[in-house]
Amino acid sequence: xxxxxxxxxxxxxxxxxxxxxxxxxxxxxxxxxxxxxxxxxxxxxxxxxxxxxxxxxxxxxxxxxxxxxxxxxxxxxxxxxxxxxxxxxxxxxxxxxxxxxxxxxxxxxxxxxxxxxxxxxxxxxxxxxxxxxxxxxxxxxxxxxxxxxxxxxxxxxxxxxxxxxxxxxxxxxxxxxxxxxxxxxxxxxxxxxxxxxxxxxxxxxxxxxxxxxxxxxxxxxxxxxxxxxxxxxxxxxxxxxxxxxxxxxxxxxxxxxxxxxxxxxxxxxxxxxxxxxx
Numbered sequence: 001x002x003x004x005x006x007x008x009x010x011x012x013x014x015x016x017x018x019x020x021x022x023x024x025x026x027x028x029x030x031x032x033x034x035x036x037x038x039x040x041x042x043x044x045x046x047x048x049x050x051x052x053x054x055x056x057x058x059x060x061x062x063x064x065x066x067x068x069x070x071x072x073x074x075x076x077x078x079x080x081x082x083x084x085x086x087x088x089x090x091x092x093x094x095x096x097x098x099x100x101x102x103x104x105x106x107x108x109x110x111x112x113x114x115x116x117x118x119x120x121x122x123x124x125x126x127x128x129x130x131x132x133x134x135x136x137x138x139x140x141x142x143x144x145x146x147x148x149x150x151x152x153x154x155x156x157x158x159x160x161x162x163x164x165x166x167x168x169x170x171x172x173x174x175x176x177x178x179x180x181x182x183x184x185x186x187x188x189x190x191x192x193x194x195x196x197x198x199x200x201x202x203x204x205x206x207x208x209x210x211x212x213x214x215x216x217x218x219x220x221x222x223x224x225x226x227x228x229x230x231x232x233x234x235x236x237x238x239x240x241x242x243x244x245x246x247x248x249x250x251x252x253x254x255x256x257x258x259x260x261x262x263x264x265x266x267x268x269x270x271x272x273x274x275x276x277x278x
Contacts, residue, residue: 012052016067020044023071031079040075047074059193060221092130096120170232176261177227180254185220188213223254230255231262 024040051070055063099120103111117124178189184206191197191205192213203210229237240248 012055012063013048016048016052016064017045019064019068020048020071023068023075027075027079035079040078043074043078044071047071058217096127096130170228172265173228173231173258173262174224176265177224177258180227180257180261181220181223185216185223188216189220189224192217223251226251227255227258231259 020041024037024044027040028035028037047070048067051067052063055066057063096116100111100116103115103119107115111119113124113127117127120127178186181189187206188202191202192199199210199213203213206213208216226237240251242248
């Protein structure tokens with residue numbers, strides 16, 4: 001049974017609505033003006049509710065991050081079903097094309113934007129806006145340019161180079177911290193999170209109850225969190241309740257083992273590089 005069963009779903013949803021608002025506002029700045037903000041918001045809120053029902057806190061991913069992924073996906077799906085240029089925009093574009101063609105025939109050259117505006121009874125700003133909407137439609141529509149996708153042109157909030165470096169370092173420490181877990185805790189983490197095996201199967205393999213597996217999982221997650229904080233963010237490390245006790249000594253030994261494994265993993269590429277230049 002998922003641990004999120006006891007979480008107030010209404011509170012989970014209402015506290016994360018600002019995430020939907022932010023993503024919709026960000027998206028509206030990159031799509032034609034006729035796209036309905038309300039439609040995108042409705043799609044995002046529906047995805048938020050669905051995310052709250054499928055969220056599993058035991059996975060270790062914050063709900064806001066999990067929901068943001070689902071909301072972005074739902075908004076992309078909503079956009080895929082939109083006719084990117086409204087009928088009035090397309091009709092005006094056809095009229096402008098006809099005007100340009102007529103003027104080109106009369107003048108014997110390509111007409112200037114000012115000449116087109118005067119002949120069409122429009123301002124230069126109106127023509128520019130119409131051309132922009134049509135251009136966006138060609139890029140964003142799934143029936144438009146084949147070289148561009150919605151995922152390419154819509155904001156993705158991608159990480160900065162610094163964040164990528166930090167993420168890789170944290171991921172490296174996490175892999176090493178999992179490897180240094182006591183055998184049974186490592187089995188629980190690997191089987192539950194990486195292989196996505198049911199808790200009942202893990203319990204049967206280890207010869208314990210599902211409740212005990214849940215306790216082991218929680219214990220392992222605390223160790224992993226503390227190991228990463230010990231190496232990367234010491235200020236966030238929670239002091240042990242009994243620093244002189246045997247449990248604290250085991251925890252310190254675990255931290256030392258993770259640090260040693262990481263140092264060895266960093267040293268190996270450096271030694272290989274030296275050998276290659278020797």
